[in-house]
Amino acid sequence: MKSFRSIGNLLATATLWLLSSLLSTTALAEETIKVGILHSLSGTMAISETTLKDTMLMLIEEQNKKGGLLGKKLEAVVVDPGSNWPLFAEKARELLQKNKVAAIFGCWTSVSRKSVLPVLEELNGLLFYPVQYEGEESSKNVFYTGAAPNQQAIPAVDYLMNDLGVKRWVLAGTDYVYPRTTNKILEAYLKSKGVKDKDIMINYTPFGHSDWQSIVADIKKFGTAGKKTAVVSTINGDANVPFYKELGNQGITADKLPVVAFSVGEEELSGIDTKPLVGHLAAWNYFMSVDTKENAEFIKKWHEFIKNPKRVTNDPMEAHYIGFNMWVKAVQKAGTTDTDAVAKAMIGIEFPNLTGGVAKMNKAHHLSKPVLIGEIQDDGQFQTVWQTKGLVDGDAWSDFLPESKVIIADWTPPINCGNYNTKTKKCSGQKY
């Protein structure tokens, strides 16, 4: 009896031990869902991207407080691609292969996104890209939560043309892919509206350009020829400060020659003396100054998280906010973090904007969002002067370029293609 009992005991302990060890290993393997954050924390782009990393950490922390996702906690995996474009691809590979992340939130410049794309498609990962960009792309593995040209540039030009009566146009930009493509689209659009060649001036400058004297003098000469003129600026990064300073010094004020910018937001303005900029315009899908309950709450949370009540919020932060929450909803809907299932569930997901209204993920993997135009105030904030009536559907392939007019992106069956020619009824085979 005794021996029997002891055997029974032994058996019981053994089973218990086995069970517990089994439980603990499964718990270890499955207790978190990993989320990759791929933003530069050093180098030239650190200025803009560091904030987005912090935004993501805040969102993940908040989701964990709500109880995580699918009963598991979320875990952020932060890597630093150091503003080095090829390194973005390597880091993305590391995130997907080594860390097995469920989704990546990251990239800022278009060139970094382009460098990550092949890796995403090869390893079937998911990327949420939060920055306004030039369009002409739609990948199965990317969700574009920033603005496409028709959600930023085109409405801004419409506003200038219809509300301010602008007849002459200066398209000034930094010399790389985003300004070049955007200006190509804008030029085609302006010409379709009957603007003549002699009323369009195009100018490109290198990154970080600081001596704007003769360019601003040229713009002044071009802009004072009698017709109302505006500058559409795709000047990116550091070069903006000396540009606006020179405008102020040469006596070009916003009421005479307004500048509408696509890359100047609250974050960029917080580093400069905004007095010479008052009245110039910017077009975004979000302004910190928009007075809604959701926005006030978001700003409060951000200030608490970053422990600095003076920090500003901006458009790409809202894009991550929407993108992340949509991903959470999609994962809940699909019941798994599997890329294909989540990507399928993403389409049609809705989430409230911070500026009022509801954003919706469309078939081309772009968002439908409202477009706002604001004037810069002397405190570095924007005052909304115009906004679209409803939501604008993000259009991956511009309707104003002859070569991409016939192309659409639709990631639902039967098309299932990011580059579908409606005339020849063929998918180009190019995956992105």
Place this chain on the structure above:
Amino acid sequence: MSKRNNNPMLPCWEKPLLLLASGLWVLALLLAGLAPARADALADALNPLPTVAMADMEQAIGKLAQVQDPRVGGVLKALLEARLFYVKESKRVVFADPKDDGFKLTDALTGEALGEVGRFDVKKIPITNALRTVLNSAIAKLELTAPDAKQRLKAVESIIQNPNPEALALLTKQVGQEPDNTVREAIQVALSLADLSGSDKTLRVQAIHALEGNLNQEVRNRLTALQEKTETGDFIEPDSDIRNLAAVALKKIQLKLEMNRLGEMLFFGLSLGAVLVLAAIGLAITFGVMGVINMAHGELMMIGAYTTYVVQLLMPNAIDYSLFVAIPAAFVITALVGIGIERGIIRFLYGRPLETLLATFGLSLVLQQLVRSIFSPLNRSVSTPSWMSGSLEINSALSLTLNRFYIILFSLLVFWGLLMILKKTRLGLEVRAVAQNRAMAKAMGIRTDWVDAMTFGLGSGIAGVAGVALSQLTNVGPNLGQAYIVDSFMVVVFGGVGNLWGTLVGGLTLGVADKILEPYVGTVLAKILMLIFIILFIQKRPRGLFPQKGRAAEG
């Protein structure tokens, strides 16, 4: 009254007195009634501003401008300058001036000081660009009779740009009694332009003659408009005499403009050159005289620029004077850093240029990251003192931006100062001696170690001073130095190593050449062409524009 008149009890002489008294009383009543009515008109126009919808704002401003009250001008200006706020609770309209972290308030109606409040207690009355135009023309009308000639001139110029019959009538009245010549001329231009758009041919011809050679932008636009054709190819202006006269006048204006444009281009070139000279002149000392390839030179400039930022942080109420403190402060701080670098790193590496290059390059990365850690990777905002913003107007077609103008002067001053130090002081003598022949200088009892440290400190200090100047032109951020290091080396190599004059001439030449090329080939290509030119030039003259001669050149 009639009752009183009939009162038999009153003596006859009292009647007119009573009449007078009652008349006075009525007058007093009227006056008393009038004064608050006047104040109320302003209050009536002003008080709704906090609640008025953006779309009705233009009307509200128009109403405000119509009020006959001396305070209107001040209120309109405050609105334009974004100084007009309202208290969130009471909706009281106030002038607000930033003070510490809040605002100092003054009542807009009574001028009563209301003390200080936090920045969340008040809200700015918002305006847009369209409203700014409205405000500007309203203020112009009010300021036509201002005592200051500059204000009057601004008012007239604003009317020239947005003419309306009401303002032109005011100008016609004003022209006879205007004491200031410039203002009178401007008024005449405005009136001539009005005549030009009239229908009386003699007046129009006269107007064109009066406008001949005038450089005002509006004049040029109007004359050009007279030459334009409609889409069917007919001239918009039917009178061919007027058209031809206008064409002649326009040609004269164009000629003058070309001259001005040339002047402007030269100024742009010189100012770019001056920046290059400032950036390169410190390097001319360390690289040119000592032969040290200091890749951290740009970062020393960055330290100078950050010094300006810190100085402005320390004296937020005296931004106008901050640069005078920042220049010596930057010199001392960067000179000390420079001496530290020389004593700590470079002195162990003399005669090993490759290792010096690598060590200083590493150091530049360390300094950048240090700044990122201390000040954050974001650019810092450095304010421009009021005396450096705006431009110096030579005529209506040519104006020189003041910040560039001062920087040209400053760079010449720095150059002259450095030249004097090298020529006239004992340190300069020793520096030149060591540069020419180290062993001989040592034999003469010169402490070469000390001279090396001082020379490097001097070059670094100059870099810091250049950083102060750059903070007024470009971003103050961790990458500031990188943007200028290549240009600096280019200037020194082009000008001739070891020769200060070479640096001056080289920098200015490169600046002017760049600005001449830029309008034709664009910024990017201009830079490439300059680089190619220098490479070819160095092939032909490896020692630069002003090569060192004699034995020193061999060592």
